[in-house]
Amino acid sequence: KQPSIPTDELIERVTSSIEEGAIPVEIYNDLGIFQREMDNIFGSCWVFVAHESEIPNKGDFVQRRIGIDPVIVTRGGGGDINVLSNYCRHRGTQVCQTDAGNSRFFKCPYHGWTYSNNGDLVGTPHVQDAYGERMDPEKFGLFKAPRVESRHGFIFASLAADGPSLDEYLGGAGWMFDLVVGLHPKGLRVAGPPERYQVKADWKTAAENFAGDTYHIDSLHWSVEEIGLAQGFQANTAISVTYEMDNGHAFNGHTWTKVIHPGYVLWGYPPEITEKFDLSEMDETQMFVLNHEPPATGTIFPNLSFIRIAAAIPPGTPPTILTSFRQWQPVAPGVLEIWNWQFVWDFQTPEEVEAAQQLGQFTFGSAGIFETDDTVAWEGAPRAAKSPWMKREQFAFNFDQSKRSPIDRENDPNWTGPGIKRNTGFGEMNQLHFYRQWANVMRDGIDGQLNPARKEGQ
Ligand code: FES
Ligand code: FE
DSSP, X not given: OOOSSOHHHHHHHXXXXXXXXXXXXXXXXXXXXXXXXXXXXXXXXXXXXXXXXXXOSTTEEEEEEETTEEEEEEEOTTSOEEEEEOSOTTTOOOSOOSSEEEOSEEEOTTTOOEEETTSOEEEOTTHHHHHGGGOOGGGGSOOBOSXXXXXXXXXXXXXXXXXXXXXXXXXXXXXXXXXXXXXXXXXXXESSSOEEEEESSOHHHHHHHHHHOOTTHHHHTHHHHHTTSSOOHHHHHHHOEEEEOGGGOEEEEOOHHHHHOTTOOGGGOOHHHHTTOOOTTOXXXXXXXXXXXXXXXXXXXXXXXXXXXXXXXXXXXXXXXXXXXXEEEEEETTEEEEEXXXXXXXXXXHHHHHHHHHHXXXXXXXXXXHHHHHHHXXXXXXXXXXXXXXXXXXXXXXXXXXXXXXXXXXXXXXXXXXXXXXXXXXTOHHHHHHHHHHHHHHHHGGGGOOXXXXXXXX
8 A cells, every 4th residue: 555645755755843842643553664674773773682690601592573574683703792594595484483482593485595693595406406506605605794793792783884873873862871771880670571562553663762851751641540559640740850862762750659768769779788789880970970960761762661669569558769771663654563671780689680580570561550551542643644634634642842941841950970960850842853764764875873962942
């Protein structure tokens, strides 16, 4: 089916309407847009594929996805990390049919071509009878992601041979990432495989929500406040802070926990955990953020988000901290698969891991109290995008908070970290920053990836 509005025209429309604080509804369920996203965004940006703790030993592998393409992330015999296309070079069958395991080889189930775990073609059944001298195995290894880099164990891959390095791409978000996941030499590790579930939503809605939507908390998640699981929602948006980093990345310091724990530092981690942290590498501003306004959610463009919050279950007990990384996997126009990992510090005890897992499931698991609120709300966008009536109305989503600029919505003039900090959760600036990045990469691919955070009025 042909897209109803030419894709280039729709992208231009987004570019101009962003400045009016509006996003045309069509981009949330359009085949042409989806195909361009796969090509320009997932085909060029640094995309998270796995955490090193998921493949600690030689031969370990996990099956993952870059956009709609299945990839195998392997730990080779030399400890090297490979990101391999999971399409057999013979007829495209998936050579790896399981989510995770340990193997030196992947044997395609169809005709038996066999690849080593670094992607080399090492076996072709009946090779002499079938191909004679014509088979050159060097030409038929699995395709490999040309660039793979890790940061604090988080493995990112880019399908573009050239372009900004991971460091350049992350920019100030790398600085923030350091203080979220780099507080201990051994770092974080996964508490288990990612939970996966599909919802009829668009991946951008989820990414944008985690980049900047503090505004929804005291409405959509009010039941969480009502049952006493977390408190302070009503004040949250006003007292939150937002961090807009270069290249479309953004973070939110949701601060509701301050309301219940006035002395709250480091997300509310208890002393038996904070005393194990090594903060010697943190600069002065990172220490300020850690002690006063640590980011509770954030999005690394395009589709990796995290949440770290404290909550008490049952209410009245000491709070536990959860760290969930989630990846918004596009499946088809208007269809999203959520991948949800719980992370714990490498040094945490089995009891602490269990508590974090339980809290993670209770809040942001597939049946979690926050997650079910969010995903139902997010299903409106692709439905509206398919509505002939809404198209006639030229329905555009309202990001108008960004256009009103009371003084407290401006950039914090005293901010000494990278990017821009704003001392309120109102403003929807982070969301528009995400969409500006989206439009630039949709239009220009790799050449559109480096975009500075923008000061008010620029
Ligand atoms: Fe894999 Fe034929 S498709 S061996
Ligand atoms: Fe939410």
